[in-house]
Amino acid sequence: MNKRKLKILLAGPRGFCAGVDRAITIVEKALEKYGAPVFVRHEIVHNKFVVQTLEKKGAIFVKELDEVPPNAPVVFSAHGVPKSVPSYAKAYNMTFLDATCPLVSRVHRSVERNFKKGLVTILIGHQGHPEVIGTMGQLPEEAMILVETVDDVNKLQIPDTVKLSWSTQTTLSVQETSEIITALKEKFPNIIGPSDGDICFATTNRQASVKKIAKMSDALLVIGAPNSSNSRRLVDVGKIEGCDKSLLIQRASEIDWEFLNGVSTLGISAGASAPEILIDEVVDACKEHFDVETEEIITTKENVEFPLPRNLTRD
Numbered sequence: 001m002n003k004r005k006l007k008i009l010l011a012g013p014r015g016f017c018a019g020v021d022r023a024i025t026i027v028e029k030a031l032e033k034y035g036a037p038v039f040v041r042h043e044i045v046h047n048k049f050v051v052q053t054l055e056k057k058g059a060i061f062v063k064e065l066d067e068v069p070p071n072a073p074v075v076f077s078a079h080g081v082p083k084s085v086p087s088y089a090k091a092y093n094m095t096f097l098d099a100t101c102p103l104v105s106r107v108h109r110s111v112e113r114n115f116k117k118g119l120v121t122i123l124i125g126h127q128g129h130p131e132v133i134g135t136m137g138q139l140p141e142e143a144m145i146l147v148e149t150v151d152d153v154n155k156l157q158i159p160d161t162v163k164l165s166w167s168t169q170t171t172l173s174v175q176e177t178s179e180i181i182t183a184l185k186e187k188f189p190n191i192i193g194p195s196d197g198d199i200c201f202a203t204t205n206r207q208a209s210v211k212k213i214a215k216m217s218d219a220l221l222v223i224g225a226p227n228s229s230n231s232r233r234l235v236d237v238g239k240i241e242g243c244d245k246s247l248l249i250q251r252a253s254e255i256d257w258e259f260l261n262g263v264s265t266l267g268i269s270a271g272a273s274a275p276e277i278l279i280d281e282v283v284d285a286c287k288e289h290f291d292v293e294t295e296e297i298i299t300t301k302e303n304v305e306f307p308l309p310r311n312l313t314r315d
Helices: 018-034 046-057 083-090 103-116 130-136 150-155 174-187 200-215 227-242 274-287
Strands: 005-012 038-041 059-063 073-075 096-098 120-122 144-147 165-170 221-224 247-248 263-269 291-298
Touching: 005 165, 005 200, 005 274, 018 038, 018 103, 038 221, 038 291, 046 059, 059 083, 073 083, 073 274, 083 165, 083 247, 096 144, 103 120, 103 130, 103 165, 103 274, 120 130, 120 174, 150 174, 165 174, 165 227, 200 221, 200 291, 221 274, 227 263, 263 274, 274 291
Parallel strands: 005 263, 005 291, 038 059, 038 073, 073 096, 120 144, 120 165, 221 247, 221 263
Antiparallel strands: none
């Protein structure tokens, strides 16, 4: 029986970003240097496949540092941690490696500088997300206010005497964040913020590529974890651009083939913590059901590399 034709548009860039690649490499290099086990506080990145792969190599994931045995090395996740975490590690003479994405660390330094200038920071982000917890944990509680929506901004009651700045989680929707920033500037005309914004280049690039292929696709599959902020935002972007059949999946096994009924062009992208092997897996699964033609739609090229921690690379 002849298979129905399916055109697959692969978004480019997609999948691993420089910060995620660095974080995974830190765990792998730590295993080479110290031997197994190496402990990791929280998921190194939001992807079950990545976590399970590292577990097979000897990584052990824990919620807090008090679960780490004495003298065992520990890695902090790419999302960043509150200041209390490295302080605890130093107090107990723990060997630790910080895999925080350098772009998240840049936000940490920015909010610290503003705090020293006497500014209260309004942070745009998702409550409970590890990156937000880490950023808010850089300052005293009263020095930062979290908002998630324009409505949250409208409800703010802050005296005119309080000097304000804004920062954002790095993995947000570019469009939605822009609306919130506009609302902040309208309500607080003297508020200051980072000149280039805080949303990372990888998040921006992946959203731009999805924006392009969504206009050309009957359906969109985004490969990523349900707790991955940047992956969920890619689904949102697909829907905003008119591709109502935009869906988040973790693996090819989650594909609902009835979802692809009537679909002649399928867009595929992946969040910044999803490895290329999972994208290949989805394409191969599609080939079992359809006569597939693939085309990569590249909106920009990425060639960024972040250095590893010095205490990992030196003897």
